[in-house]
Every structure is written in structure tokens, then in C-alpha cells.
Amino acid sequence: MRSAVVKKLEGLERQVVFVIDDHPIVSFGLVEMVKDVAPHARIRQFSTLKEAARHAVEEFPALIITDFHLRDVQAETFIGLFETLFPEIPVLITANDEKVMGQLKRHQLERFIAFSKFTPFAKMIDLIRVGLSQANIELLQMPTLSKALTHKQVEVLELIGAGHSNKEIAVLLKISVETVKGHVKDILERLKAKNRMEASIIYRHTQIQKHSMPEPSLHNN
Structure with missing residues (x-):
């Protein structure tokens, strides 16, 4: 049975990114990186999964960027909840410990991309670009310079x-x-x-x- 969230998918222009993280500094940093590579995307910030899910019924997201350790989600139910609430949507997950990363990798779900918050900036930008591309969100094109700047x-x-x-x-x-x-x-x-x-x-x-x-x-x- 398709969820109410999935029904909103039909006919919507999906350029919305949900950032779910209860740490304001981390959330701000993720938002700024998305703005850098996809300036036309609309970004919504939430501190809990419950809040994000409630808004998703009215504004279906194209991409989710979320912390694994949300205060209203237990680790063992994390992937199941995201599979139910946000089916077929690319999900970028920040996690800092090897146990969590191993758990995520074992599921081998192509649309779930896990990375550490300590990932080097350049690599993190690459991963965000991959997630945005999977979500069909318009990226800022990086041209090859035919002539170097002075x-x-x-x-x-x-x-x-x-x-x-x-x-x-x-x-x-x-x-x-x-x-x-x-x-x-x-x-x-x-x-x-x-x-x-x-x-x-x-x-x-x-x-x-x-x-x-x-x-x-x-x-x-």
C-alpha cells in the first residue's frame, strides 16, 4: 500500500532538499554546501524525523540529508522508517562510528549513501553532488576554463x-x-x-x- 507521502509525488516539480539534523552548526554547514552546488534547490531544515515527515506530506522532497543519530529514531529502526516514509528517494546519511557505517553498508541500498561528518570537505561535496544528481536536482555547472584567470x-x-x-x-x-x-x-x-x-x-x-x-x-x- 502506497503511503500518503508517495501519492504527493505525482506531478510535482521536486527541487526540495530536506536536511534533518538536530545539531544547528552541522545543519547549517550541510545547507551551505547544498546551496553552493545547487543554488536553485529549495532547502528545508528539521531537527526530528517526525517534523520532516509531517512536512513531506505537503512538500515532497527529492533528496534527504540526515544524521543517523536523530533523537526520535532508534538505530535498529532507522532504515525501515526511511524506507516507509521516503521510498525511492536518495538519502545521504551522516554517521561517525564504524558500527553504524557497517550496518548501513550491509543493507546495500543504492539510494542510501553513508559518510562520516569528518569526511574531507572536497569528498563531502562530491557525495552531495552525487545525491543531488540522483534526485534530478539542477546542479551548478562547473565549466572547464578555456582561458585561465589572471x-x-x-x-x-x-x-x-x-x-x-x-x-x-x-x-x-x-x-x-x-x-x-x-x-x-x-x-x-x-x-x-x-x-x-x-x-x-x-x-x-x-x-x-x-x-x-x-x-x-x-x-x-
Whole structure:
């Protein structure tokens, strides 16, 4: 028998990510990583599975990112609950101990991806991108640069990422505002970015990818 949640799947544009974690700092970090790689996704944060399940009836999620140790879920019932409440939805699970990771891997469910909260940032971003891809959520495309950015353009881009305006960047780099505007225009063209902040995100991730580990196994921390 299909659950009420499954019935909501029909005809919905699923670009919603549920982040379920009762640790506010961890939850915030996961949200920011999703925003970086999928800026068009809508993200909902919850501290309990019960709260997430209640909202899922009205807003069917495409991807779940959750802590294994939720205060309203027992470890032995975790996978069964997610299979019932969120069937066929990719689930990224953060867990810190080997016993839990081993339990998750034994189920060998392709849509469940387990990783440690201590996973290196670059690898974690890769896993989040995998989950978002499985959920058919639009990802920010990372173009291959046909022409490298100049040293000055990198400086401008880093200041943009820090939230500075053109005027502030001009003062900090001791150049004119018009020169800054010229750099920004060239940066957007080279990175194929729609706006300043998207350019900053693309550049940051190209740097992460440059220094990242080989493609991770989906079921290894």
C-alpha cells in the first residue's frame, strides 16, 4: 500500500532538499554546501524525523540529508522508517562510528549513501553532488576554463566572495572602479557565470576539484 507521502509525488516539480539534523552548526554547514552546488534547490531544515515527515506530506522532497543519530529514531529502526516514509528517494546519511557505517553498508541500498561528518570537505561535496544528481536536482555547472584567470582577476573574485562591492574592491586593490567592472565582466565570461556570486562559487569549486581526492566510492566514508 502506497503511503500518503508517495501519492504527493505525482506531478510535482521536486527541487526540495530536506536536511534533518538536530545539531544547528552541522545543519547549517550541510545547507551551505547544498546551496553552493545547487543554488536553485529549495532547502528545508528539521531537527526530528517526525517534523520532516509531517512536512513531506505537503512538500515532497527529492533528496534527504540526515544524521543517523536523530533523537526520535532508534538505530535498529532507522532504515525501515526511511524506507516507509521516503521510498525511492536518495538519502545521504551522516554517521561517525564504524558500527553504524557497517550496518548501513550491509543493507546495500543504492539510494542510501553513508559518510562520516569528518569526511574531507572536497569528498563531502562530491557525495552531495552525487545525491543531488540522483534526485534530478539542477546542479551548478562547473565549466572547464578555456582561458585561465589572471592574478588580478583572482584577487577580484576572492573579494567578491568575501562580499565586497566594486567600490570597496577598487579601494582595496588600489585600482579604479571602472577597472574592477572590466575585470568582473571578463570573469563572468570566462567562468560562464550568470552573476558575481555564481562566479565566486564556480571558482571555489574548481579549486576544490583541483586538489580533491579521486572519485569516492558511494558507500565508503
